[in-house]
Amino acid sequence: MKKRLVVIGNGMAGARMVEEILKRDCGAxxxxxxxxxxxxxxxxxxxxxxxxxxxxxxxxxxxxxxxYVENNITLHTGVKVTHIDRNEKKVYGLKLAxxxxxxxTGISDASGADxxxxxxxxxxxxTGARPFVPRIRGSDFPGVFLFRTIDDCDLIxxxxxxxxxxxxxxxxxxxxxxxxxxxxxxxxxxxxxxADQLMPSQLDTEAxxxxxxxxxxxxLRVLTKTLISQIVQKNGKVARMVFRDGGVLETDxxxxxxxxxxxxxxxxxxxxxxxxxxxxDDRMRTSDPDIYAVGECVEHRGVTYGLVDPIWxxxxxxxxxxxxxxxxxxxxxxxxxTKLKVMGVDLTSMGEKETEETDDEILVYRDPxxxxxxxxxxxxxxxxxxxxxxxxxxxxxxxRLFMNEKPLPENRGEILFGAVDxxxxxxxxxxxxxxxxxxxxGICKGDILTAIEEKKCSSVAAIGTxxxxxxxxxxxxxxxxxxxxxxVGEVGYDAGEHYYVPGVPLEKSQLVREIRSQGLKSxxxxxxKLGEGKEDPTTKTGLASLLKTLWPKVYEDERDxxxxxxxxxxxxxxxxxxxxxxxxxxxxxxxxxxxRIAEAAVKYKAKMVKFTGGQRIDLLxxxxxxxxxxxxxxxxxxxxxxxxxxxxxxxxVGTDFCRFGLGDAISLAKQVExxxxxxxxxxxxxxxxxxxxxxxxxxxxxxxxVVAIEGGRWEIYIGGAAxxxxxxxxxxxxxxxxxxxxxxxxxxxxxYRQHAKYLERTYGFVERMGIDLLKGILIEDSLGICAGLxxxxxxxxxxxxxxxxEAEDPVYPFQFEGPQLIEVLQEAENNG
Amino acid sequence: MNKIIRINLGPVExxxxxxxxxxxxxxxxxxxxxxxxxxxxxxxxxxPHLKGPLAEGIIGDGKVVCPLHGHRFDLKTGKGxxxxxxxxTFEASLENGTIFIAYTPESAENVHC
Ligand code: SRM
Ligand SMILES: Cc1cc2nc3c(=O)[nH]c(=O)nc-3n(C[C@H](O)[C@H](O)[C@H](O)COP(=O)(O)OP(=O)(O)OC[C@H]3O[C@@H](n4cnc5c(N)ncnc54)[C@H](O)[C@@H]3O)c2cc1C
Ligand code: SF4
Ligand code: FES
Numbered sequence: 038m039k040k041r042l043v044v045i046g047n048g049m050a051g052a053r054m055v056e057e058i059l060k061r062d063c064g065a066x067x068x069x070x071x072x073x074x075x076x077x078x079x080x081x082x083x084x085x086x087x088x089x090x091x092x093x094x095x096x097x098x099x100x101x102x103x104x105y106v107e108n109n110i111t112l113h114t115g116v117k118v119t120h121i122d123r124n125e126k127k128v129y130g131l132k133l134a135x136x137x138x139x140x141x142t143g144i145s146d147a148s149g150a151d152x153x154x155x156x157x158x159x160x161x162x163x164t165g166a167r168p169f170v171p172r173i174r175g176s177d178f179p180g181v182f183l184f185r186t187i188d189d190c191d192l193i194x195x196x197x198x199x200x201x202x203x204x205x206x207x208x209x210x211x212x213x214x215x216x217x218x219x220x221x222x223x224x225x226x227x228x229x230x231x232a233d234q235l236m237p238s239q240l241d242t243e244a245x246x247x248x249x250x251x252x253x254x255x256x257l258r259v260l261t262k263t264l265i266s267q268i269v270q271k272n273g274k275v276a277r278m279v280f281r282d283g284g285v286l287e288t289d290x291x292x293x294x295x296x297x298x299x300x301x302x303x304x305x306x307x308x309x310x311x312x313x314x315x316x317x318d319d320r321m322r323t324s325d326p327d328i329y330a331v332g333e334c335v336e337h338r339g340v341t342y343g344l345v346d347p348i349w350x351x352x353x354x355x356x357x358x359x360x361x362x363x364x365x366x367x368x369x370x371x372x373x374x375t376k377l378k379v380m381g382v383d384l385t386s387m388g389e390k391e392t393e394e395t396d397d398e399i400l401v402y403r404d405p406x407x408x409x410x411x412x413x414x415x416x417x418x419x420x421x422x423x424x425x426x427x428x429x430x431x432x433x434x435x436x437r438l439f440m441n442e443k444p445l446p447e448n449r450g451e452i453l454f455g456a457v458d459x460x461x462x463x464x465x466x467x468x469x470x471x472x473x474x475x476x477x478x479g480i481c482k483g484d485i486l487t488a489i490e491e492k493k494c495s496s497v498a499a500i501g502t503x504x505x506x507x508x509x510x511x512x513x514x515x516x517x518x519x520x521x522x523x524x525v526g527e528v529g530y531d532a533g534e535h536y537y538v539p540g541v542p543l544e545k546s547q548l549v550r551e552i553r554s555q556g557l558k559s560x561x562x563x564x565x566k567l568g569e570g571k572e573d574p575t576t577k578t579g580l581a582s583l584l585k586t587l588w589p590k591v592y593e594d595e596r597d598x599x600x601x602x603x604x605x606x607x608x609x610x611x612x613x614x615x616x617x618x619x620x621x622x623x624x625x626x627x628x629x630x631x632x633r634i635a636e637a638a639v640k641y642k643a644k645m646v647k648f649t650g651g652q653r654i655d656l657l658x659x660x661x662x663x664x665x666x667x668x669x670x671x672x673x674x675x676x677x678x679x680x681x682x683x684x685x686x687x688x689x690v691g692t693d694f695c696r697f698g699l700g701d702a703i704s705l706a707k708q709v710e711x712x713x714x715x716x717x718x719x720x721x722x723x724x725x726x727x728x729x730x731x732x733x734x735x736x737x738x739x740x741x742x743v744v745a746i747e748g749g750r751w752e753i754y755i756g757g758a759a760x761x762x763x764x765x766x767x768x769x770x771x772x773x774x775x776x777x778x779x780x781x782x783x784x785x786x787x788x789y790r791q792h793a794k795y796l797e798r799t800y801g802f803v804e805r806m807g808i809d810l811l812k813g814i815l816i817e818d819s820l821g822i823c824a825g826l827x828x829x830x831x832x833x834x835x836x837x838x839x840x841x842x843e844a845e846d847p848v849y850p851f852q853f854e855g856p857q858l859i860e861v862l863q864e865a866e867n868n869g
Numbered sequence: 870m871n872k873i874i875r876i877n878l879g880p881v882e883x884x885x886x887x888x889x890x891x892x893x894x895x896x897x898x899x900x901x902x903x904x905x906x907x908x909x910x911x912x913x914x915x916x917p918h919l920k921g922p923l924a925e926g927i928i929g930d931g932k933v934v935c936p937l938h939g940h941r942f943d944l945k946t947g948k949g950x951x952x953x954x955x956x957x958t959f960e961a962s963l964e965n966g967t968i969f970i971a972y973t974p975e976s977a978e979n980v981h982c
Contacts, residue, residue, distance in 0.1 A: 561887070561905055572905060572929035574941075597887025597905070601925040601936045604888075609936055613922045849885035856893040856914070856924075861876060861972075 039067045040158040042359075043128045045118045045303060047072025049081055050332025050348045051163035052100050053479070057356035059108060065360050068110045069155050071130050073139030074186060075115040077101045082345060082477060085211075085378050087190045088218030091805075094187050099505070116153055118164075121307035123325055127156045140167035140185060142302060159327050161355070162304055162315060166297035166333035166343065171206070175268030180275030181291045184215050193292065197222040200289035204228070204278060206265065208235040210375055212294040216257055217379045219292065220807060227258040227286060229278070234261055239375055239386040243403075244410050244424045251382050251408060251427075254819025256809030260286075297343050299334045314341040319367040321355040331355055338370050346440075347371035349479025374436050374476075376429075381810050381820075385432035387439045389414055389422035397421060402453050404428075408821035411453050418444045420452075427820060430550055433513065441472060465516035466523035474520070475513045480506035485517060489524045496528060496569065497521070497542040515551070518542045518569075527570035537583065537795055540576030541567050545583075545794060552587060559593035560584065579795040582681055585717040586790045589836035596849060602679035605853060606840040607664055610657060614644070615664060617656040618678035619671050620714065623688040623706035623726070624652030630673060637670040651678070651685040651723065662855050665844035674839040677715050681796070683722045683786070686710040687735065691728030691745065700745025702728035705775050709743070712779055713786060715840070716833045719793040719802075722786065737765050740799040741782050746771070751778050755785055755811070756803025764800045767808035770816050784815045784823055787830040878968040881909070889933065891924035894972055900924035901961060901968065902933065902944060910944035911959040911970045918954060 042058075044051045047070050055068055072078075078100040086092035105112040117139065118130040130153045133139065168183040170176055180200075182193050197203065201224065205216040208230030219226045228235075234245035235252070249259050264281040268291060271277075278286045299314035310316045310324040314336030321329045321337075331351045333343060342348065350371050357363035374387030391414075392399065398415040409427035413420065420439040425432050435452065438445065445452055465474060470483035488494045488503040497517050501507045507514045521528045528542060537545040541563065548567070557563045560580045564572055577598035585592045596604050607615035619634065634654055638646050644658025653676055659667055668675075677684050686709050689695065691702030706726035713722075726743040727734035736742030738759035744752045750771050757766030770781055788811070793802040803811065813819040815826075847853060876894060884890045884903040891914050892899050898914035900923045912933070914924050921937035928934075932941045932950075941950040947958040960971040 574927040574929035574932065574934045577927060577929055595887060596885060597927065600927065604925075609925065611919065611937065613920070613925075849888070850883055851890055856891040856898050859876060859878065859892050859894045861874060861895060 039064070041156065042066040042068050042159050042161065043155055043157040044068065044070045044161045044163060045121075045128065046163035046165055046332070046334070047074065047078055047112065047114070048163060048165045048332065049078070049345055050165065050352060051161070052078035053349065054161055054163060054331055054352050054355065055108075055110060056100075057352050058360055061356055061360040061362045063108075066159075068108075069157075070105070070110055070112045071116050071118045071128070072112060072114050073117040073133060074188075075133075076187065077104060077112075077114075079187060080477075081185075082378075084184070084187065084190055085214040085218060087187065088184070088193065088215060089221045089380070090194075090218075091380075094190065097187075113153060118303050119152070119306065120303060121157075121160060121328065123307060123328075125156070126158070126327075127154045128160060129154050138188075140165075140300060157327075159359070160329070162323070162328065162330040162334060163332045164300040164303060164334045166299050166341075168293060169296040169298045170293055171265075171295050173206075173265050173268060175270060175275070176291075176293060178268060178270045178275050179273060180270075180289065181268060181293065184211065184292050184294050193219075193290070194222060196290055197224060200224055202227075202288045203290040203292070204286060204288040206291065206293045207295040208232070208259065208261065209238065209294065209296070210236060210377060212292075213252065214378055215292050215294050216252075217255070219290075220256065220809060224290070225258075226256075227260060227288070228252070229263050229265060229286075230259070230261045231264055232261065235259065236377075236386075239390060240424060240426075241390045241412065244384075244386075244390075244412065244426050247405075247408055247410050247426055248382065248384065251813070251819045252379075254810075254813025254817045255381060255807075256813060297333065299336070299341055301334060304330070304334075312336050319369060320358055321351055321368060329355055329359075337368065340370060342371065342373065344373050344375065346373060346473075346476055346479065349473075353479070372440055372442075374423075374439060376432065380806065381814065383425070383427060383429040383432075385423075385425045385429045385436065387423050387436055388420060390424060392416075392421065398449070400449055400453060404821070406821045406824060408819065413449070413452060415445060415449070420445065433516070436476065437468075437472065440476075465519040474516050475504075475506035477513075478505040480504050482520060485520050486524065489521060495521060495525055515543055515547050518567075528568075538573075538576040538579035540564065540569055540571060540573035541580070542569060543567065545792070548583070549587065549791070552584070558584065558588050558591055560595050560598035562593070582717055582719065582795060586833070589833045594848075596852075605661060605664060606675050606679065606843065607659070607661075608679045612658070614658045614660055616678070617643075617659050617664070617667055617671070618649065618651075618653055618676040619668075619673035620676040620710075621653040621673070622710045623686055623703055625688070625703060625707070626654075633671050633673075637667050640670065641667045649678070651676075652687050653678075653685065660855065662853055665847070665853050668841040668844045675715070675841040677840075680715070680717065681720050682718055683713040683716040683724075685723055687723075687725040687739070689727050689733040691726075695728055697731060698728040698745070699747060700728050700749065700751060702726045702734065702745060705743065705751070705778060706734075708775055708779060709782060712834060713782070715837050716786065716790075716830075718786065718790050719795050720798045722789075722799065724782075735759065738763065739766065741785065742766050743778055743782075749773065751775075753778060753781055753785075756799045756808075758798065758800035762798075762800055764804070767803055767811075769808070769812060780827065781815065783830040784826045785811070787826040787833075788815060790833075791826075791829075872973070874972045874974075876970050876972050878970060881963055881966050881968055884968075887928065889924040889926065889928065891922065895974060897974075898922075898924075899959065899970070899972070900933070901970065902928050904928065904944075907963075908944075909961040909963050909968055911961040912942065912944060912947055913957040915956075916940060916942075917949065917956060918951070923956070 080097045083097040115133050116130040121128050203219045203224040204227045205212045208228045216226045216228045266281045267279050269277050301311045304315040305311050315330045317335050317337050332348050351368050354366040354368040357366035377384040400413040402411040412424045414422040468482050472482045484504050494500045494503050497514050507517050518528050537548050581598040638656050641663045643656040647655045649655045686706040688702045688706035692698035722740045724741045725734040725736040725739040727736040728745050736744050738757040742754040752771050753769045754766030755769045758764040887905045889900045889902040900914040901911045916935045918940050921935040925936045926933040947956040949955050962969050
């Protein structure tokens, strides 16, 4: 008969434990699991995304209930184990009532309830940890929450609907993620930290200051060195917090995120040795040889962990031992590094944040203008600690050098800035099989190789389905692609991934990084170096747009990567003819221009002449071969009614003629349009400038809308829409002058160009980023990138060339030709 | 069997790299594509959906995407992404830098998809 293994706790450690055992030997045990939460297993790390509403709760499940059935695992969901009878060799559990919090110390009413008992041969305890609740009066009032489970996220989101202000107690990693998440629920959020800085365990004071500024710029209020004396309620709900120094903070909702405590009651009641956590030896064995423990509930060599990485290592060791794959495996402790998962803030920290040793090398790089801070502590030629803030491009290779204790290159500059000649600090293909590639899910290179070789996985997504690699924060996907291509030469294609374009297995930031570091300037070049081996059509247009943004002047324009409209600078119609929309700046034209347009319409037999919704004139039904001539005859530049680019600026008459005009809308609109015309973007960008809040030019519903207000000032709205989606733009800022309008508009457009997904309009982008974050970045320059944004925008503006000039000089043969007539007679029948 | 006519379409440079070009042969429009991998393919130009000009489409992965509504057609077999749509295909070859296609007049039943 098979031995029976009982696993207590169905969280990240428990479920992974079972998976690893099954992977090694699926017949080793009969498995019974207890989980206090009423679900299968989900990725707790991603709760931050659930709270900030970028992921749906059901998107973070790792093992659904079906998985347990398919693998013959008996899972008792919603059942909390109370104790283990070690004489009888039985585990006892009680069903929780609906609404019971799985991680509280007690069970609501154990008396009279029926125990579920299961006898065992071996037990693994994986009960995890619970949030630490500091002794604060009022911490049990309605409106005070903890942040540990999917249900917590639900409760918080639900309660937030009726709140305006929220506060988070604790300025650590989780506290900041919680705070950022709360902001997406339209709340004014404050973070209260007792220490004199944010993230005291991971950051030195200098980095913490920069971080505090970045968080502040997002609209988050940060109170450090602040001790809470009590939480006060009013009408049965949280109303405010009182501080030790007498200060008061109004708040409708509180989330406590002040650290974690290992859950050890089961072990304690069962007579196992417990200190801060359940004591385990290097084989993950507790003081009872038949009972093991893994995860956050464990104390190993005096250390408890609060990250998944060490847990995966513990789980692997124990799985090796239990299945006999490597009975001598030992766990010797882990090195840890963390990454802050807050949108708009790049922060990675590993190892020690400070050193007293005089023999240690300390390298620091500061670029306060860009909000960049990098610090590296080197001991014995290896990374002893590192902080990367504002620029985490190298966090992945550095983390690997750190975890694997690899000696560093002699030129230390390479470690902070990447190898100067562009070669990679670390190529995943050169790593040993035991190297961990996916740090979120603890997947080693060997696992990926097995998936490639045995399961024939040839795409990053397929590897993810098979091994879970790349399914956490996603930062290792580039490495996975490298490994695949080193084995099979070609990386497979998988639609429906969150890549910038389907044919290149990278998210936008990673793709941009690779394109820059490898100096790729053409679509075919990117496809060759980074693509999945196929020349996927939808990929080509997205790449063309991105490359033009990245290299405005030196981009190698391959026209086959462009949609027909962008090859011939006109909109294709249903009958294969084209439409011609000349630029009519700010909607203002002259009789002479109108005459030329009218004559051209007659001469080239326009099928219709129409005023567009964008305040200009459309000549429809023009033949492709007539395009160059009609453009020359009209003598106006292209209106870009076709490209994913900056298009029009609508305007009203403003102070020129209107009796209500508060600002000179026409002249500002002209300035804006002439500056940004034709600049490539992830999607089209339309603007309006309107002379007063009556808003005749519809500025509130434009990608960028400028509204004149009393006092000679202008309001700039971003992310408005009135197409398939209707959205009023968010107020970015109010300024005094035309120059400032150009400046902030330029910053926003450049930031949008750099960070939006392909085909994401500003209404989606602004909504996704949040206006507070954008204000911080673009107005207060929280990340110190504004000078860079302005410079890049200037480059794009300088590189602009009216595409209709190609009328004089086509860029390829037959660019403006219709079908080419072929005479058949003389060539016929020589190959009948 | 209908007769096959071998037709010289001129130098390969006439078609820009990675693009298509439309040739009108005996009143029929044929789209010829020059792939970046060096391949030459020829299919009927007119999209069976709503007559979109396929020569103006973007190619890649052995397929062309119609510029009007995005239906895709395999350049070798003519098979469309929306069954039962398909287009005629012609054998095309490159000899010393010159494109030749084996043309069969429209009446011929060589649609094989
Ligand atoms: C010509 C024009 C209609 C008109 O006669 O007024 C027009 C014509 C088209 N619009 Fe538009 N839109 C026109 C003004 C608008 C406006 C009003 C405006 O610009 O102030 C809007 C609402 C604002 C906006 O952009 O959201 C508008 C929202 C759309 C949308 C919905 C976009 C969205 O995400 O909500 C599409 C579809 C798309 O982009 O995917 C679209 C797509 C199209 C396309 C390009 C459809 C296509 O892919 O072929 C149409 C091209 C027709 C052609 O062959 O020329 N058109 N379209 C207008 C040209 C304006 C110009 O001078 O550049
Ligand atoms: C919001 C958030 C973000 C995080 N982000 C990161 C990150 O970016 N990187 C990182 O490395 N780590 C992160 N972590 C930490 C990571 O989630 C934990 O380290 C990990 O979940 C610990 O796994 P575990 O199995 O030990 O505990 P858990 O995942 O908590 O699983 C324990 C399970 O056991 C159940 N249980 C407890 N007692 C009993 C009992 N008596 N009977 C039955 N079941 C019981 C619990 O209900 C729970 O479901 C984050 C955590 C949170 C909450
Ligand atoms: S609303 Fe725009 S996209 Fe729709 S038919 Fe009219 S012009 Fe075309
Ligand atoms: S005409 Fe080709 S897809 Fe509609």
